[in-house]
Amino acid sequence: MRYDDVLGLIGNTPLVGIHELSPNPDVAIFAKLEGQNPGGSSKDRIALKMVELAEKEGVLRPGDTILEPTSGNTGIGLAIVARRRGYRLRVVMPQNVSVERRQLLEIFGAEIVLSPGGEGSNGAIRMSEQIAVEHPEFVRLFQYGNPANPLAHYEGTGPEIWRDCPEVDVFVAGLGTSGTLMGVGRYLKERNPSVQVVAVEPPSGELVQGLRNLDDGFVPPIFDPDVLDRKFIVRPRESIEWLRELLDRCQVFAGVSSGAAVAGAVKVAAEMDAGTIVTLLPDGGWKYLSSGAWTDDLDEVVERATKINYW
Amino acid sequence: MAVTVRLPTLLRPHADGAAAVEARGGTVGQVFAELAGRYPGLGQQLVDGEGGLHKFVNVYRNDDDIRYLDQLDTKVADGDTISILPAVAGG
Numbered sequence: 482m483r484y485d486d487v488l489g490l491i492g493n494t495p496l497v498g499i500h501e502l503s504p505n506p507d508v509a510i511f512a513k514l515e516g517q518n519p520g521g522s523s524k525d526r527i528a529l530k531m532v533e534l535a536e537k538e539g540v541l542r543p544g545d546t547i548l549e550p551t552s553g554n555t556g557i558g559l560a561i562v563a564r565r566r567g568y569r570l571r572v573v574m575p576q577n578v579s580v581e582r583r584q585l586l587e588i589f590g591a592e593i594v595l596s597p598g599g600e601g602s603n604g605a606i607r608m609s610e611q612i613a614v615e616h617p618e619f620v621r622l623f624q625y626g627n628p629a630n631p632l633a634h635y636e637g638t639g640p641e642i643w644r645d646c647p648e649v650d651v652f653v654a655g656l657g658t659s660g661t662l663m664g665v666g667r668y669l670k671e672r673n674p675s676v677q678v679v680a681v682e683p684p685s686g687e688l689v690q691g692l693r694n695l696d697d698g699f700v701p702p703i704f705d706p707d708v709l710d711r712k713f714i715v716r717p718r719e720s721i722e723w724l725r726e727l728l729d730r731c732q733v734f735a736g737v738s739s740g741a742a743v744a745g746a747v748k749v750a751a752e753m754d755a756g757t758i759v760t761l762l763p764d765g766g767w768k769y770l771s772s773g774a775w776t777d778d779l780d781e782v783v784e785r786a787t788k789i790n791y792w
Numbered sequence: 793m794a795v796t797v798r799l800p801t802l803l804r805p806h807a808d809g810a811a812a813v814e815a816r817g818g819t820v821g822q823v824f825a826e827l828a829g830r831y832p833g834l835g836q837q838l839v840d841g842e843g844g845l846h847k848f849v850n851v852y853r854n855d856d857d858i859r860y861l862d863q864l865d866t867k868v869a870d871g872d873t874i875s876i877l878p879a880v881a882g883g
Contacts, residue, residue, distance in 0.1 A: 552882070602881035625881060657882030686850065686877030692802045695837055698848025698879040712857040714875070 488565055490519040491529050492637045496645045496759065501730045502723070502747055507755035510746050511646055512727075513638070516735060516765025520558045521585075523638070523763045524551075527660055528558030530633035531622040532566060541620050543567050548612060548619040550574075550596075550605035552657075552790050553582035554764060555624050560589035571619065573609040575601055578790045581768040601685060601790060603692070603699055624658050626702035634664025642759050643672050650756035653746045655738050656680040656712065659704040661761060666708040680712040681745035683720070683738075713748070715741040717786040721774055723747065728766075728775060736764035737774055737786065795823055795868050798875045799834075806833035820851060820874060821864030838876065839864075848879045 484490060496511040503510045515523035535541035546569040549559055556572035563570040570591040574582070577598030586593055594612065596604040606625070613621055624630050642649060642665065652669055654661045659680075666678035692698065724740030727733045735743075739762035746760040766775070772789065773782050798812045807813055807827075817823035828835020840846050844864070851858045852875040858866040868874065 606881055655882075682882070684875070684877060685882060686800055686880050692878055692880070694802060695846050695848045695878050699881045700848065700879050701881065706859060709860060711860045714852055714855040714857075714877075716855075 486565060487519050488529060488562065491525045492518070493641060494518060494523075494638075496642070497731075497733065499727065499731045499733060499743070502726055502743060503758075504747060504751045505753065505755075508750040508753050509757045510750060511757070511759050512733060512735075512739075512743070513642060513759060513761045514733070514735070514765075515761060515763050516767075518558075520554075520561045521764055521767065522554040522558065522736075523661060523761065524554035525558040525561065526633040526637050527624060527627075527630045528555060528562045530629040530636075531624065531627050532559070532562045532568075534627075534629040534632075535620060535622060536566075541568065545569070546571055546616075546619050548573070548609055548616070548621050549624065550602065550609040551624065552602055552605070553578045553586070553768075556591060556593075557582065557585050557589065559622070560586055560591040564590050568620075571612070573605045573612065575605050575790050577788060579768055580771050585768070598788075598790070603697070606699065624660065625699075628703065630658055630660035631664035631667070631703055634661050635668050636664075638761070639665040639668025643669060646757065646759055647672075648757045649673075649676060649759045651677045651679060651746075651749055651753070651758045653679045653681065653742060653749060653758060653760040655742050655745075655761075655763060656682040657738075658701050661763075663703060663705060663708050665761070670708070677710045677749075678708055679745060679749055680709050681715045681741050682712065683741060684714050684716060713745070715744045718779070718783045719744045721779060721782050721786065724766075724774055733762070734766040735762040736766055737769050737772065738763050740774075794870055795872045795874055797823065797827065798873060800877055802878060803834060803837060803876060806837060807831045818867060819862075819864065820853065820858055820866045820868060823868060823874060824864065850877045850879055851875070852877070 494517045499512045518525040550573040573594045576595045596608040669676040720740035723744040742760045746758050815823045
């Protein structure tokens with residue numbers, strides 16, 4: 482492998498068997514390790530695609546400032562892409578994300594604006610809208626509504642899974658912006674309509690404060706409910722338990738939201754007679770060492786996970 | 793059929809501050825109708841004018857989103873838990 486610059490490393494992540502975790506010997510589980518991307522997460526893919534599309538459409542010009550609300554990974558991906566391509570980046574991020582995310586953003590030269598932690602990503606979105614009013618010259622890529630987000634997965638992640646694992650029966654991934662599930666789900670269903678697309682989500686609606694009523698809720702504009710076949714909640718305790726199982730039994734070191742994806746894959750595997758599941762692990766464990774996820778008392782880590790935004 | 797309905801913080805004021813309430817019904821819709829009888833404000837929040845689920849609410853039967861089961865016709869059994877969560881952003 483040889484690339485002219487670091488952006489060439491984005492995508493083409495490996496699938497690795499984590500069959501030890503399958504409750505049924507006739508169900509294989511493969512994990513797609515998105516932590517292998519240069520910025521350490523699947524968000525590198527959408528960062529590059531959003532910037533490329535904005536350049537092509539002429540909305541992004543050299544020296545421009547990009548403004549983006551993000552809980553971290555999209556910001557890190559954008560920081561790398563923006564720096565390579567000569568843009569400035571201002572990231573609006575909930576105050577309660579892990580310290581490593583902030584450090585990485587600073588290292589890559591992003592300017593960080595903190596939004597109230599209790600308001601989660603909703604608060605970051607709201608604050609970025611205020612900043613956009615004060616700075617109409619900023620370019621907003623807005624991952625929640627940008628078609629380049631699902632497109633990056635439709636053109637990259639989906640075909641990679643199909644190339645490496647055409648026997649896939651079920652795809653399981655976490656639901657955040659929904660970009661991964663939309664892009665990969667559409668691609669796999671076009672190839673094989675019987676592929677099941679399963680979303681797992683944290684019970685984040687329990688934690689977000691500052692909602693006055695349900696009308697303050699948010700559904701990403703790119704989300705099309707018809708792409709999914711099933712959606713269920715995985716709670717923080719289960720996520721951390723499976724994150725530890727993943728490390729202890731498979732020696733795969735992944736981020737906290739990967740624990741939820743694995744929990745989802747295991748739950749689906751238990752209900753199948755036979756077949757193959759592919760689950761996507763959005764990032765590696767490096768950014769979560771400070772969370773004590775692998776080392777501290779489980780109850781304490783779970784308690785912390787209800788206060789700190791690990792998704 | 794007695795089920796437990798878990799309420800998010802923002803809906804608790806409509807149910808005298810309770811985090812969870814017991815209710816009866818054979819489907820999620822029947823459970824919500826029974827709750828709406830007791831707590832009219834809660835009923836208005838959950839179901840829209842056309843009798844469908846409010847756009848920004850997610851309802852789960854034992855953690856499975858009922859939009860991918862049988863919506864409000866999703867059956868519930870004795871001891872099931874229905875969780876109601878506002879739709880919020882992730883990522």
